[in-house]
Each structure stands twice: as structure tokens, then as C-alpha cells.
Amino acid sequence: MDLQSLYQEIILDHYKSPHHAGLRDPFEVEVHHVNPTCGDEVTLRVHVVDDVVVDISYDAEGCSISQASTSVLTDLLIGKKVDDALEIHSTFVELMQSRGKVEPDEDILEDGIAFAGVAKFPGRVKCALLGWMAWKDATARVVVDVEGSVT
Amino acid sequence: MDLQSLYQEIILDHYKSPHHAGLRDPFEVEVHHVNPTCGDEVTLRVHVVDDVVVDISYDAEGCSISQASTSVLTDLLIGKKVDDALEIHSTFVELMQSRGKVEPDEDILEDGIAFAGVAKFPGRVKCALLGWMAWKDATARVVVDVEGSVT
Amino acid sequence: MTAVEAPSHGLLDTDRIRADFPILGRRLDGDRPLVYLDSANTSQKPRQVIDAMTAHYEQINSNVGRAVHQLGDASTQAYEVARVKIAAFINAPDASEVIFTKNSSEALNLVANTLSWAHGDHAVGAGDEIVITEMEHHSNIVPWQLLAERKDATLRWFGITDEGRLDLSQIDSVINDRTKVVSVVWVSNMLGTVTPLETIIRRAREVGALVVVDASQAVPQMPVDVAALGADLVAFTGHKMVGPTGIGVLWGRTEVLDALPPFLGGGSMIETVTMGGSTWAPLPAKFEAGTPPIVEAIGLAAAVDYLSAIGMDRIASHEHVLTAYALERMRELPGLTILGPTEAVDRGGAVSFELDGIHPHDVSQVLDSLGIAVRAGHHCAKPAHARFGVQSSTRASFYLYTTPAEVDAFIDGIHQTRRFFKVA
Amino acid sequence: MTAVEAPSHGLLDTDRIRADFPILGRRLDGDRPLVYLDSANTSQKPRQVIDAMTAHYEQINSNVGRAVHQLGDASTQAYEVARVKIAAFINAPDASEVIFTKNSSEALNLVANTLSWAHGDHAVGAGDEIVITEMEHHSNIVPWQLLAERKDATLRWFGITDEGRLDLSQIDSVINDRTKVVSVVWVSNMLGTVTPLETIIRRAREVGALVVVDASQAVPQMPVDVAALGADLVAFTGHKMVGPTGIGVLWGRTEVLDALPPFLGGGSMIETVTMGGSTWAPLPAKFEAGTPPIVEAIGLAAAVDYLSAIGMDRIASHEHVLTAYALERMRELPGLTILGPTEAVDRGGAVSFELDGIHPHDVSQVLDSLGIAVRAGHHCAKPAHARFGVQSSTRASFYLYTTPAEVDAFIDGIHQTRRFFKVA
Ligand SMILES: Cc1ncc(COP(=O)(O)O)c(C=O)c1O
Numbered sequence A, B: 001m002d003l004q005s006l007y008q009e010i011i012l013d014h015y016k017s018p019h020h021a022g023l024r025d026p027f028e029v030e031v032h033h034v035n036p037t038c039g040d041e042v043t044l045r046v047h048v049v050d051d052v053v054v055d056i057s058y059d060a061e062g063c064s065i066s067q068a069s070t071s072v073l074t075d076l077l078i079g080k081k082v083d084d085a086l087e088i089h090s091t092f093v094e095l096m097q098s099r100g101k102v103e104p105d106e107d108i109l110e111d112g113i114a115f116a117g118v119a120k121f122p123g124r125v126k127c128a129l130l131g132w133m134a135w136k137d138a139t140a141r142v143v144v145d146v147e148g149s150v151t
Numbered sequence C, D: 001m002t003a004v005e006a007p008s009h010g011l012l013d014t015d016r017i018r019a020d021f022p023i024l025g026r027r028l029d030g031d032r033p034l035v036y037l038d039s040a041n042t043s044q045k046p047r048q049v050i051d052a053m054t055a056h057y058e059q060i061n062s063n064v065g066r067a068v069h070q071l072g073d074a075s076t077q078a079y080e081v082a083r084v085k086i087a088a089f090i091n092a093p094d095a096s097e098v099i100f101t102k103n104s105s106e107a108l109n110l111v112a113n114t115l116s117w118a119h120g121d122h123a124v125g126a127g128d129e130i131v132i133t134e135m136e137h138h139s140n141i142v143p144w145q146l147l148a149e150r151k152d153a154t155l156r157w158f159g160i161t162d163e164g165r166l167d168l169s170q171i172d173s174v175i176n177d178r179t180k181v182v183s184v185v186w187v188s189n190m191l192g193t194v195t196p197l198e199t200i201i202r203r204a205r206e207v208g209a210l211v212v213v214d215a216s217q218a219v220p221q222m223p224v225d226v227a228a229l230g231a232d233l234v235a236f237t238g239h240k241m242v243g244p245t246g247i248g249v250l251w252g253r254t255e256v257l258d259a260l261p262p263f264l265g266g267g268s269m270i271e272t273v274t275m276g277g278s279t280w281a282p283l284p285a286k287f288e289a290g291t292p293p294i295v296e297a298i299g300l301a302a303a304v305d306y307l308s309a310i311g312m313d314r315i316a317s318h319e320h321v322l323t324a325y326a327l328e329r330m331r332e333l334p335g336l337t338i339l340g341p342t343e344a345v346d347r348g349g350a351v352s353f354e355l356d357g358i359h360p361h362d363v364s365q366v367l368d369s370l371g372i373a374v375r376a377g378h379h380c381a382k383p384a385h386a387r388f389g390v391q392s393s394t395r396a397s398f399y400l401y402t403t404p405a406e407v408d409a410f411i412d413g414i415h416q417t418r419r420f421f422k423v424a
């Protein structure tokens, strides 16, 4: 196994200084996700205004991979329209589940392409997806809440 | 496996015409024993007077081995003092659990020696012991009952 | 000199298949070849299954779902691929609907127990009714008796006709608005009967009852499609389908499994644990507490690979042809009464019978001396035996490696048994 | 260039032992030899165990306790001889006190569930108290949480001291007249701590509480004598003691097991079954519903034969010497904090630790790239991790085949890990 392909410099950088870390107000939904295998946790808040992801804030405990991928997530999705963010989400999830067989698209995933190597380590895919799954869950609830309040 | 050593003529005779079969009065204790493996059953009554086994009566459903051994049991034990009957019981149980390594004593076991071959068939030992275990259980309860009524 | 001709169509290439099963080459006492007619009790295992387990122990062995090292990854992947294969084998919509248990019995107890603990729709309480049948294996009777007793519910059942079929004449009253769960065997291990599941499931659906199917004898014998079946939960067991001991399967619809509380508590089935309380992992982990039967799951996957390569439809045909042949030849045996359907219609490959004047234990003993292994006893189906007024019976059962010549040996053996006990 | 000298006394002949374990000869990625330091998770298996199971499948395979044919007799005998061997291994007064389960977790759930259904002395009801500890494996926490919740009982526990020992300072109030059952781990799988069972059992006896011991990490590591121990019920698991997956053991005193109601219902655990009700078989069958893990029991018997031939006292000494060596060498590692006792006193061979600035997942990943298999995560002991303010840790664990050279490789690996993550 090629350790360098797993621990790309970009990942270690995000791990050492995660972007957008910490829990902030305002937010509509907060979720708490756990990786039952290793106990890694993330508490994540989303703030959506007019279908735009205005903020994603979080408090995470976990390994370099899960920390860095949550950090990259915030870089990628904050400021995007929810629909576009969901597109990026799908692209990232697909990359992670590809077992290394998908070529990552830097235009879409930016720093996220650094995780291509993680896809070759089945035991670490869950780490890379922890924050992403939490964000999707939270966002789905925002949409329900909003739609719920409209009707 | 030597079928003839298992199905001695004596056993088949007892099977065809079991001795002392049927349930009779008077009796002190009736027990019902089951071989959970195959479902063989025996209902057995004991009548004990002044420490003597006056009668053993039974209603049994089962294979040739279990039927014949219950029949032989009644031949051997009816009329004996309880203590002597328990001795014979031990001798028979020991024979059955010997895996064929004990030489049966005809003076004590009479027709019961025919079961020496059964001891070599581990799957059939339970059959041969069904009636004997029932008798011991019933007799133990008579003794308790009697002692119970004395105090 | 038999009047009935041995079948020549619809059979498998047993020469090739038998070569895969090491035990079938073994000799018994008196240098007799083994004629194994006890497959409904447990099946034999091909070397493909044995080798898969050995290879795992020798090269990959490690715990699953817990370690990030190479062995742990490989072991986890093998275990989860096994789940996927078994899901595909029964056409489960989702692999996470396949729960590994230790046998069918545990799978059925899992359902009965979680229903006793359930809140909401599936909760079984006082006055609720549970429906089973008189032809169930003890493993599909006792768990429901215990549930009924613990929750003060009522246990009801379908009886058996003289021909060994389910008596569904009162189906609309037996399954009624109070019925919370209906649990039925698919293929009886004693009578061989294939039950009319479609009719039962349709009625259960009308009253909104949960349907549990004991497929312990069905999955080994015929193509099974749980998606098409329409039941909620289906139990089966590895050792009867050329797989290892120590593993069974509960398949359940996601909505149902999600709605049930967990069964056993412990490692791997949790999301989080504090001293004050715990939450549960999603399916399938929620129902798999502790280290699962890892190597057994891998063995079972090798077993379904083996069966699939031959084809379940062809295995079903083989069983059908052999059973028809056996039933026909058994007619020539005086004093023999078959318990269960006497025609090979809606019928599996287990044939139980009585022989006048000779107790089943004695029948099987004489057959055993000839190298023929059959089962004698109540086959864990006492109520079905009681229904026919007997305590026990002898049972011959067939599988993909059984040959017509073995059926012939069995028939000859019965003739010899009758001579030995002088009833001929 | 280490200051600490590798031990030379009290160790087993690992060259000879390792030759018995096929997997230890395997190469990992990059042609690295396997350094397996995850035995507390699951142990590796010697060929003697693998071969015993293969031989059974190839020559004897048949169901147990049900058939009168030669294979059935042989299989039943092998299964019951396995029980006798395991009873002897733990010095159980009677083989029928050995119940085969699928793993430790099931054994512990068996106890918790039957207590929830028990009537009389052992019944756990509202207001009753159950005592466990903060260092339990989830499998000895969750079953008791579920029991407490279902019966409205109260769960209490002993905390952990900073040194990773049980805090028994309040023992007389924690275990009191309301205590019905005390369930304690013998050797912690996370902290390595050997608990002072004698003290706990003595106090439990004073108040008449039932004592359950989770011996999952004890039975593999040291001589165990359940007769001398004084507990009522003891659980352990096959796969951690060079045995197969799919099997565990519950030992219980006859009076206790007799007094408890059955656990799972079904075939083999009954005396008689009618549609109206059932009665139970005597021990051990009463607690073994369905086809048991037959071949797994035979594999476990081969495992105890293997361990006994080496000698459990010598295995304990080997673990002790290796653990002491590892603990000593770990002191040279900057930023490393051991969770649990730092001296090899009343301590088993599992060492969990934190490494400043590097998450356990990342530690184990780097070690894995070097062929060193350790465990990272919560080791199914979240409360014990929470006690030390961490979510997870890295754990190295040793067994009879581990060598001082492997400990050295591990220490080197940690140095490399620190360099890789630039904390060195
Ligand atoms: C202390 C302890 N208890 C219980 C268990 C559970 O054992 P199993 O997973 O075999 O059920 C383990 C191992 O995982 C353990 O280490």
C-alpha cells in the first residue's frame, strides 16, 4: 500500500489547519454523526438562505482523513447553490466508492481530488465520508423544514 | 457393526411379548419419562411395600431395545428388596455405559446380559436405559414420600 | 427385479458432483460404502466449501469491521461479499437485509423476541394472535409459544389433512383481525409438503399481519426469490445447503427490520455506547452482536456459489425426479405407510414412513448396518407425528448428490429389515 | 540501539509455535512479513485446529443427538467429547455445565435475557440493581442496559482509577442488598487490567447477588479454574483462544442454569412439544436450540488441546514477559501515553495508547504499511475511552506466537509514524 497516495500533502495540510472549523450561528439544522467502527464523530451545522449554502460549521474528532475531508467539504460547498452542492457531493461520494477506478475531476472537486488515493483503502472510505454524510443529512432536513414551513 | 450382537434373540423375544406390561393398581408413584432424541416414552408405576418392590407396571412406546429392557427390568426387580434392586440397577447402568468393556454377570443380570451388545452402540444406550431411569426416579420418590410421611 | 424403472431424465451428473464431496467416498463399518439419505437433517459439504474456509483461516483470518490493517480489510471484504452473494442467491433487494445468525432456530427466535420487545405496529400484546401450523419444526413452534406466554397472546394453528397438506378450510377465521404474525414452514422437513404460501400470505396481507417463512428446507432445494415471495421475514440455515455449521440467515424487508428493536446487545451492533445508554447501528449490524460467524459466512458464500453453478432449478428437478422414483418404489414395500403426500406434487425430497411391526429406531439400525444413513425419531416435529398418531417415524431424504442406485439400496434395505425382524 | 534488553527467560519456543500457524508465514503488501499484534481482537489458528475441522467435514459430518447411524453417532460423540475437553480446560465440575453459544456476546445475552424471564430467586424486577464496571466491553454493557430498561431495574457500575484499575472504594454501597447480579470483566480488552474478582465475588456473595464473569480475554491468556473462582456464570469465546469463529461458551453452576428458564426455543432443547405447550430438556441441551456449531465445537476442542499441550501457565508467563518488555520499550517513545496500568502487574497482554498529535487511525495505517497489524478505534469499550477523555486509541496485543522481535518492530514502527507525520 502506498502511504503517500493516501496521505497527500493537501490532506495533511487540511488536517493540521482545518478550514471553517468550529460551530457557528446562525444555522437551521445541526446533526451529529458517528463512525461506529472507530468512534470518530462530527457535529455539523448548516445555514441555508434562499437555496444557497451560506455556512457549514462543525466540531469534529477524528483521523486525518475524516478531518481533512470535512475541511475540504466546507471549502467546496460554502457559497454554492444547494443543488450544485448536492452535485459536488455525488461526485465526491462516487470517487470514494470507486475503489480507485474513477479519475477525479479537479474542476469540480478542487482539493477534494487529493482523496482519490483514499478510495484504494476500503477501511478509510468511511472516514472520508463522515463529514459529507453528515452534511447531506443536515441539508435534507433543512429542505424538509423549509418545505414544511411553506405548506 | 454386528447387528446380531445388538439384537440378541432374548431382546427380540421380550420385545414381541413384554413381561409385566400394562399399568396396574395399587401403586405409590407414577412417572413419565421421555427420550427427547427420538420421542420414546414410558409411563411407569411402582408399588413398594415394606422396602420390597412388589410391582412395577408400565405403558411404553418405543423401539425393541427400550421395550425389551423395560420388560427385563420388571423380571429382575419385582420381588426384590429395594436396596438389592438398586444394586442391580447400578450394575445394569454400569454395563450400559461401559462401551462394551465390562463383562456382564449373568447371576445378577439374568436376561439383562443380552444388553451387553447394546453398550457398543452409543446411540442406543439411552434406549436401553429409558425404563431403568424411570424406575429409579419413581423409586426415589417413593422413598422420599415414605420418609416424608414418617417425619 | 423391480417393476419401476430408474429415472434417466431430469437428474444431475451425480458422478461429477459426488467427486466434490470427500465424505461420499468414505467406507463405513464392514467396508460398506456410505449411502447418505439424511440430508434434510444436515447436508454434506463439497471440498469447495471446506477449502474456502481453510484458505481464509490460513491467509486472511482477522476480525471484521473493526481493524484498518490489511488482514482486517480483506476479512471484512470477504464477509461482506458473502452477504452480497447470499442476498443475490435469494434475490434480496438489498444485501443489508441479510442478517447472519447461528442457525435457522436463532433467526426465528430473533423475530419472536424482537416482536415481544417491539413498540408500535409490530408489538405483540395481550389478546393478539399468532398463527403457525401443526407441521412446523419445533424451532418454529417453541419461540411462538414462549412469545404467546410472555405477552399473553394466543397461539393458533392450521391443522394437517390426512394427505399431509395444510388444512386451510378455516383460513379466514384462523387468520383474522387479531392476527399480528403468521409464521409458516415452506417445505416440511417431516412430511415433505410444500405449503401454499401464496394463499396464506395473501390472507395475512388482508389483515395486516407480519409473515415469517421458515425456509430451512426450501432454500436448499429450490430457487427462492424473497422479493417475489411477499413475506416479511425468511429464515434458513447454512448446514442444510452444503454450507458449514454455525451459520443461519434471517432475511427481512428493510422497513420491518428497521422497525424492530435489536435482538442481542453488544459489540458491533451499536452506534454509540455510554454508561447511561446506547444507540444502534444501521442494518445489518444492528442484529449482529459480537464477533459474527465470519468464516462460516465465507463458507456459506462458497456453498451458494456451488449451488448456483449447478443451478437451483436443476437441483429442484433432481430432487423431484428422485423423490417420485422413491415414492413409487416404496409402494412395493408391504406394511409401509408414508406420512405425507404420496405423490411427488408440491413435495420436497424428505419421505417419512412407518413400517408395520418395526420401530423406526430399529429400522434405521438395520439400514445403518448396511451403510444406509436415514433418520429415525420425531424429526423435531412432534405435533405432526401426533397428528398421525405416531411417536416417531423413519425418514429418507435426498439431495443433489443422491443417486437412483441409492434409492434402490434403501428399498433393498427395507426388505432386509423386514426379514431381519421376521415380519416379511 | 535500544537501552532495554530483549527478554530471554519465561518465553515460549515461538519458532516451533509459529510453524503451526500458516498465516504467520504469509507476506503482506510490499512483501513485508506479517507482524500480527491484534490477537485481543481475534487470534490466529494453528493447523491442528484447521485440520480437525476439515477432517470432521470430510469424514464424519452429520447432525448431532438426532441420528442413530454411524456418522450421527461419531459426530455426536465428537461434539460431546469437545464439551468434556472444554469443561476440563476450565475445571468445570460437570461437562453439562458447558453451554455452547455462538460467541461471548451471545453467552452474556443469554444470561441477561433468562434473568429477565426468570421467576423466583433470580428474577430481576423493578428497583433491583445490576452492577457492572466502566471498563466493560460493549457486550457486557448493552445486554444489562437492555435488561435494566425492560425490567425497570437500575444499572450501577464501578468507575476506573487514573491508573486504569477498578475503583472499588465504594464497593459496599455499589453492591448492596438490592443487587441481583454483578457482571464483571476479568481481563480488560482495552486497558489490559486484571480485575480483583476475589474481592468483588466476596462482596456479591454477602448480598446474595449472582456473579457473571466476562472471561473473553482471560481464558485465552491464563489458567482458569471456574470451580475455584466462585462465580456463577463465566463467558468466553472461541476465536480469541486459537479456536474458530462461530463458537463461544457459557459455563454456569448447575443449580443456577437449572433455575433459569430457557433462552432460545426450538429443536434439541425440548423434552416434549405439543401444540399446547412444551417442556425442556436437561442441561446442556436446554440452552442449545437448533443445530449447534458442531464443527466449531470440535475446532475449539482442538484449540484447547493445543493450548493445554503448551501449558496455560507457560502461555501466561510468555504474555507477561512480552507485555513487560513492550511496556518498558514504550517508555522511550516521546508523546506516547499508555491507557491502563503501565507496569506488568495484574495485567494482560493488550496495551492501548495515545500518540500526541496523531490519530489512532493514522497510527495504525502507517504501521499497517510496515506489515504491523494493530487495532485502532474504541475497541468496543467506549465508556472506558470516555473515562480517559479520548474517543479512540491504538492497541497492540500479544499472544503465544508473538516474539520480542515483533515488539521491536512495533516500537520502530511508532518512531517511523512520528517521523511520517512530522511530530518527531
Ligand atoms: C472483554 C471482552 N468481552 C466480550 C467480547 C465479545 O466477544 P465476541 O465478539 O466473541 O462475542 C470481547 C471481544 O470482542 C472482549 O474482549
Ligand SMILES: Cc1ncc(COP(=O)(O)O)c(C=O)c1O
Pocket: C040, C041, C103, C104, C105, C106, C137, C139, C140, C185, C187, C188, C189, C214, C216, C217, C237, C238, C248, C380, D267, D289, D290, D291, D292
Ligand atoms: C423446517 C425446519 N425448520 C427449522 C430447522 C432448524 O434449523 P437449525 O437446526 O439449523 O436451527 C430445521 C432443521 O433442523 C428444519 O428442517
